[in-house]
Amino acid sequence: MTDTMETTKSAPKSRLAKFWDSDFAWSFRHSPVAVIASLVVVVLVLAAIFAPLIAPYNPFDPATLNLMNGFTPPGTPNAFTQETFLLGTDDQGRDVFSTILYGLRISLFVGVSAVLLALIIGVILGLIAAYFGGWIETLIMRIADVQLTFPAILVAMLIFGIAKGITPPEYRDEMAIYVLIIAIALSDWVQFARVVRGAALVEKNKEYVQAARLIGRGSFPIMFRHILPNVLSPVLVIATISLALAIIAEATLSFLGVGAPPTQPSLGTLIRIGQGFLFSGEWWILFFPACTLLALALSVNLLGDWLRDALNPKLR
Amino acid sequence: MILRNSAIGLTMLLVGTAQAAEFKWASTTDPQTMDPHAVNSAPVLGFLNNVYEGLVRRGKDMSVEPALAVSWEPIGDGEGWRFKLREGVTFHDGSSFDAQDVLFSYQRASGEAADTRSWFAPVSEVKVVDDYTVDFMTTTPNPLFPSSIANWMIMDQGWTEANDAVVPDKETGNYATINANGTGAFKVTEREPGLKTVLEPFGGWWGDAEHNITRAEFNPIQNPATAVAALLSGDVDMINPVPIQDVARLQQNGDVNVIQGIEARVIMLGFSHDAETLKYTDDAGKPNPFRDARVRKAVAQAVNVDAILATIMRGNAEPASQLVSPAMSGYSGANADRPAFDVEAAKALLAEAGYADGFSFGLKCPNDRYLNDEAVCQAVVGMLAQIGITAELDAMPVRNYWPELREDNYDMYLLGWSPGTFDAEHPVRFLVATPNEEKKLGSWNFGGFSNARVDELLPMIQSELDQAKRQAMLDEVAAIIQDEQVYVPMYVQPLVWGTRSNVELTQRPDNFFLLRWVTVN
Amino acid sequence: MFAYIVRRMFQSVIVLLVVGLVAFSMFRFVGDPIDNMLGQERTQADIDRLRTELGLDQPFVVQYAKFLQGAVQGNFGVSYRQGRPVSTILIERAPATLELAFVSGFLAITLGIALGVFTAIRRQGIAANVIMTVSLIGVSLPTFLIGILLIYIFSVELDLLPSFGRGETVMIGSWSTGFLTASGLKALILPAITLGLYQMTLIMRLVRSEMLEVLRADYVRFARARGLSERVINFRHALKNTLVPVITITGLQLGSIIAFAIITETVFQWPGVGLLFINAIQFVDIPVMAAYLMLISVMFVTINLIVDLLYYAIDPRLRVDARAT
């Protein structure tokens, strides 16, 4: 780990070579699981980013939808319109393939931003708790308890409600996604806080922190300039894992009716819609989104696993 | 230790037993109370129709037929109605039924706390003539009164007073909330709100049973998929509703039947008529186009109802041209056809109204109220996009929906209406009449539509005894509503029930499920 | 030690109060209960009257104060939906959830620890890696989907297990248990798996990583140097040390099982508090929501406390100086 951290900063010329040579990169190259998983992730992410270019249709533009295309099975022409769709269409006549690409986009966006938000909140609070200790620490950790008390679903619903209450009508529809992000982040920051606090408690007693204090550096420079970089690796691991969790959580929330708007479905919303057709024979509406989600979450999780071991110097 | 049976428990026990006259059914919502006067909602009244009875009741074909009253006739020329009561009827607890119970039930059901009291708005006084005769005096002639009280259920005065449930209490509940004592064909033997309710045939019922049920159990199951699974796996004998999309599959399955009918409920699009400006999207603040009938017409013509019915409803529903379905009395045959689907005409109308290059607005929609409501709204959005007006769909659970509508937070909305009286007058009173608190008019006319002629006709319709004249007036109103395109009626919501193939039952348009018509073979 | 417990208790109470306050400040955003309580022929007058009767017109602080007043006397008000005391309803529903949580929690912990230890000891082995990967599938699909798929396979297609409900239950006092009947046990299987799968994977991973750490500790090397057998080292020395940190997280996990139960119970129509809560939200049944939240908070707080106390039981080092962390 140390190697990579360092190479990322040192002389740009040798950087790549050095990174390639680092134990980190080496253990990556020698772990087929990690390689495959990251390939899958990369492909999916690219697919999401370039969805507008790849997707044959724009499922988010209602004007282009033809209801008569509804429920077209994969690869076979539609009874009325004779149109054919690679992965079939859903109840609105949306091309499932395109919808998955666009949905992937939303899911990833929600997942990544939620995790980032959670990470920022958690890391800051964790650091503060560890560094100052005393009643501040108690306060923060108790807030964490309160947080844990609320099921994520409830948090989401409440935030939805509040957002509806406070945002002016004309912005409500953009709101949904951001509410999701906040909701998931709020139910996720605690673990970051706990981990960071734990690690920081160890670091803050190391002599380099003393040295910094001796120079007269203030609390926050020490916290963020000195301690933070040294507690990042566990954070990185959690971030990966909870990215997968966030994407799943988004799906679950939409199952409970607080997900992305149906006109701009995320993977989760697609699955929620699709599960309604499980018994009715339109398996593809559920199957393909579910597989995509599985592939994404599974790969991310596997990467997280590998990272956990790779970043642990003791396991080298 | 008491041993209790629940659905699964029973199926286990019953395997093999030939005479399977026990019956289990499931629906999405649990009747929230056993008190027939506390809540005026379909799930409650529907369920309680098995337990309680009114003076009159509706038959398999919705026709009004004698129940606790054997006969009734108008008093004079419309001062009121006289009901002759059935003799020798007893309540489940054995006490006997007479005029006092009727009077008591009237007072109870028309009281402040009762949710049913709007039924008795026209009633000025109730007189007990003798033990088995009761007079209902009405302020104005009221031809429909008998049918309007078909769901008014009679409670036993003695029982109710003894358990001090004289006043229905929906806030904190009382004895009558969990217990029931009716004259109906079934009595409640076990009640676990939200979990299950067990009914058993009432031996002392006055009527002759058409069913072969020895015990019936009701379980609410929210998740449609789970309900379907339960039916398929035989954990229940009947579910209501069957998710539209599963109809085809279930029909192919030999073990289950799908029973379809047309519900009384008409699904329609509503507009904001009185708002000066649009409230949503980038056009928020611009003048409200829906004030212009041409725009509303354009919408009506842009919506391809047939497509919706073919795909989302899978051919399980009928298009609607009016606020009531043809099955309802007072339906206007003269205005039977709905505006044709015609994108070009719609565009033309928009242009004429000065919206050639369209506009954008907010469409509100529930996502857990009507069959596939969300999907339908999405489809509508798509279709309106074809004529260049972009709707922003905001679908929400019904718990947030009604408040939104009440606070006028919409430009256009989705609404379903089933007339409690099964008469065309009902929706006019609630949806079209100019809102008026004390007259209790237009209480669901969110858009604030107002038309002097309609307001003038409504009382006349309500009091007209001559069917022909009455129908003429109804036709006029229907015509006005259509010309003005006050609402855009789309289709009549289908009723889709699923049963095990060995079950025979009768489905009524009001979506009431009556055990006394069930036979398990 | 004692001082520590007292302090934690004190903090816990504050936590509870805060939870309550937050909850109440938010309820009005969940929706409006009125429409579910009045039929379609209600008038604005009815609406206003009912609202005042329920005290919904007052500021939420007042509502909260009222709620607390009742709560301290064990009275959580009356459910808007069922018109019955909330406490009664909760007592009715709690056993279902607790039994479900218990079974899935038990599965999660036992399997989780067993597999975790196995994968740690056989870190390089193929079996271990397969387990690691497969177990991830459980957390890579949303719970509700797993539930529905299980129903589809085991009750619809194979018709082996019931698709919903608790099966036959037996009353022991006021506690209805499904443990004593065949159908009750059968009914438990699918929900328990659905609910436990996720936790199991988490615990397993946690145990594994902790175990790997411990196996590299000096005292494990010293144990080897003393010629103790691998079995003793792994299962006596390493495992016990592994469990110390595992306990906290596991404790919290068990807490979150209760929260997760919401989804499982909705899918399986499991008559527990989770389902009750979802219904409560659906019908904006504020008293039930409030009581449920309080219940959950109490549960979490107690679990937290128990976890900390367990620490003392397991780790002698802490018995000397009780320091809150």
Add this chain to the structure above:
Amino acid sequence: MSLLTIQDLTVEFPTRRQLFTAVDHASLSVEPGEIHGLVGESGAGKSTIGAAVMGLLERPGRIAGGQIKLGGDQISGIDVEAMRGLRGKKISMIFQDPLTSLNPLFTVREQLVETIQAHLGGSEAEANKRARDLIDRVGIPDPDTRLDQYPHQFSGGMRQRVVIALALCTEPDVIIADEPTTALDVSVQAQILDLIKELAQERQVGVILITHDMGVIADTTDRVTVMYAGKVVESGTTAQVMGQPQHEYTKSLIAAVPRPTLKLHRFPQISYGGRETRFAIEDMARHWPKVDNDTSKPVYEIRNLTKKFLQRRGLLPWDRTYFTAVDDVSFDIQAGEVFGVVGESGSGKSTVARMIAGLYPVDGGTISFQGKLVSDLSDRAVQDEYRKNIQMIFQDPYSSLNPRMRVDEIVAEPIRHHKLMSGTDIKRRVDELLDQVGLGHEAGQKYPHEFSGGQRQRISIARALATQPRFLICDEPTSALDVSIQAQILNILKDLQEHLGLTMLFISHDLPVVRQMCDRVAVMKQGQMVEIQETSDLFANPQTDYARELLRLMPKLDDLSTDGLGEREE
């Protein structure tokens, strides 16, 4: 015939980059009752030999050649089960850190009994009895109660005794003691070594004593083998190797050992394997602001200094218990002198240093620097000014540098913080500092983990000198270093004091080092300063029993070769 013979042992660690040979054709043998010292600096491969003998080589290490014989029969490369049979039974091991080598969750009894039964079988009762005898034998008072206590309830020395007891469980023929006393205080260290000596004699056990500490070697061992870079460079009786070292490396090693008896001006820089790096004190002195150390009034006046630490936080104030780390300590430090503080761990010497450095708030008493009161941390202005003038060098060169910061950033931080210079000047200053401490300015581009302990300590020094302070606090600056490196660092510090006129506070537990460095010494015991004297006087005639005891326990090193020590000061 010797108990244990090692012949041409070669141990290799294949890494993905290259094959690293940790032990290179090493040979040695141990006789019954003999203590065989294995000495060398870190990385010399001495511990690897121990691990190889135990068959506990960390993966991927492997024995590539040679053989290990135990009482005649080959034990290298025999199968795992057989080896486990021998481990603890015929050979056992004592690790460096008694804290980490005992399982914290099991009582001493449990750990003893399981080991005894693992090898001797027998009944619970027998095992218990034996356990009790062992605990008694290794000199732990009140065995019966102690047996049922947990490791954390023992002091460091007692813990190490427990470890020894565990090692003796089954009457092994050979014990390998890997740095058994490094983690312990001088006094305890002596006792443990005596114990090991006795046991070796009494039970005719062969002991391999692995250490880097010449003192330990000289006082304890019968024979000694010196290792350097995996090779055995010299071997023989202790007297002979210590007295007349033959090999150059051994000479340099011995020369670098600080002597309690004579004070050197500088340590001889006998370079071996090009490990000597120069320290350009002259260039440094050139740009150093001239300081006139007027000895009239002290730099520091410290009065009644007190520090309490919360030991048990109770709910109520009177429920809390405090532990007094520093108890009413008063002393002065004169300009330009090196003031030493000695004491065992927990004596409060580091706490004093940290309070002076302003890292801990004082709970009582005052610190004034050049007449100004600096013990009030809330006074920002004073603190800033003060911090420019003082710097500190920490004990652990591994944790005292932020692993995530580049070296030049580390050195520049004080300058940047105090805004002493800007942009390019800073760069220039940092480069020249790195050059002067002998690392070369290109070192600035690297990260701490790329340097050895000695080099890291030089980085710390560069950081400390960055602000050109007047006063330097050295908290055990060399205790984590090998002797030769220690010698270099000590020389540097001497230079700093001499050429730059720095005043120093020098904290150490190592009397010989103090002897070399300090002008005056204070002895601390349980938070109190029991004695303050001129260094020479202290060593000549200590006033307090405690000081006397400390002096008695310190290794004499009289028979260490003294050639090449160069100029002496007494």
